[in-house]
Amino acid sequence: MAPQDILTALRDQNPLVHCITNYVAMNIAANVVLAAGASPAMVHAPEEIPEFTPICGALTVNIGTLSSAWLASMTTAATVAGAHNIPWVLDPVAHFISDYRKAAAQDLLALRPTVIRGNASEILALAGEAGAGKGADSGDSVDAAQSAANALATQWGAVVAVTGPVDYVTDGTQTAQVSGGSPLMPKITALGCSQTALMGAYCASGPAFQAALGALAHFKVAGNAAAKVANGPGSFQMHFLDALRSTRPQDLAQVIA
Template identity: 55%
Template sequence: MEKIGTYLEAMRAAPPLVQNITNYVAMNVVANVMLAAGASPAMVHAREEAAEFAGIASALTVNIGTLDPEWAAAMEEAAQVMNAAGKPWVLDPVAVFATGFRRQAVARLVALKPTVIRGNASEIMAVAGAEAAGQGADAGDAVEAAEEAARGLAKQTGGVVAVTGEVDFVTDGARAYRVDNGHAVMPKVTALGCSLTGVVGAFVAGQPALEGTVAALAYYGLAGERAGARTDGPGSFAVAFLDELHGMTPEGLSAGARVRAA
């Protein structure tokens, strides 16, 4: 994972069209974050067009934050299109442990073999069938507690699993990395986790899933560090974060990324 900035450079050189079926709370933030990063976001979730649009998208992200039956069906149909075309899609199982409806929807999506599953420790543990201590959309478990579950889930799906938290853990079931970049204010800004899923989708469009996911997490965390160093609270941080995402250079990312093999 040397020269991580090359993944940012490649993503920006051919900005991917990323379809995001994400939640109401996050849509505007996700779109702004992805534009700042250099990708082209599209918020297309209606069942009548989600699968058709997936046919022209470079990647798909699925976030179950404000799930309903029609959205769940649209997610599955769009994911099937991506699979058939050999294009990547990313699953964000928000608060999967909270209700039976969410667990059932995520089980169907996991069966469709996501390219990447990205969630907090409690979400990943719940998806893997382990006991989880999350509350709402917040993790109640440490990243370290989810590492074994993440490895097993990656082997089950044949994809990449990213457990995000204070130190991120990313694995394809065989190889694994830890990403130390990030800032304590990031969880205090609405939808930054959801937006990270969109950025992961942009980085894995046309790039290796494991390396692209690691690069996306390092890029995101480093932008957070830089924003946190010059702001005093979550409001000013949100604005500075967009600026740092936009202003990050490939060289700056390579120099500032803190990634190590796990």
């Protein structure tokens, strides 16, 4: 199933995506998922998760504004998703900035996410290697994180997506790259976090490797389109949401190598 077929299926099925994400990302992540053609739900109360997660097509977990209560919800949701064979995506945002956050990321990793999505510094650190990240911003190149991504994918049986100017995707055997987008994209808060939510929508609609590739390509195509008409970060965000909606399945192949 090719990425373009997954986008067609996504729009036909309108999958429900359970997004446990950070406060900063909730609005833009929900709008990104809606614009692409899926249905987001920002449910994080631990009391609801045992009933809610099983009815979803996918789960996404983003530790950007981590707390003990939210971590409990994330752990429960990932456990429930695993028990019901529901694909889930882990975004280990800045997990190297404190011992608490590092332990949380490792505990979630042990629950075997379907896809791990992060910038180069996050992926390097998750694999136990030294990186140059500063908060949620990467200080390392995607090329420098490729071997770490391959090792993580092999160890945990996950698809690993390293995001940057040229994204890298691997399942430990096959690899691919996605190019394009705009330098304005990092200037919009939580846009990367919203990509994790979109990746969940794709995972609900097709196989993990092609789903991760499709979500990354969708972002790059929309970024290319928005950059042509935007005057700055504010107008870019508006045009980007419109471009997510107007992206055609056949457009995805243009940015994948």
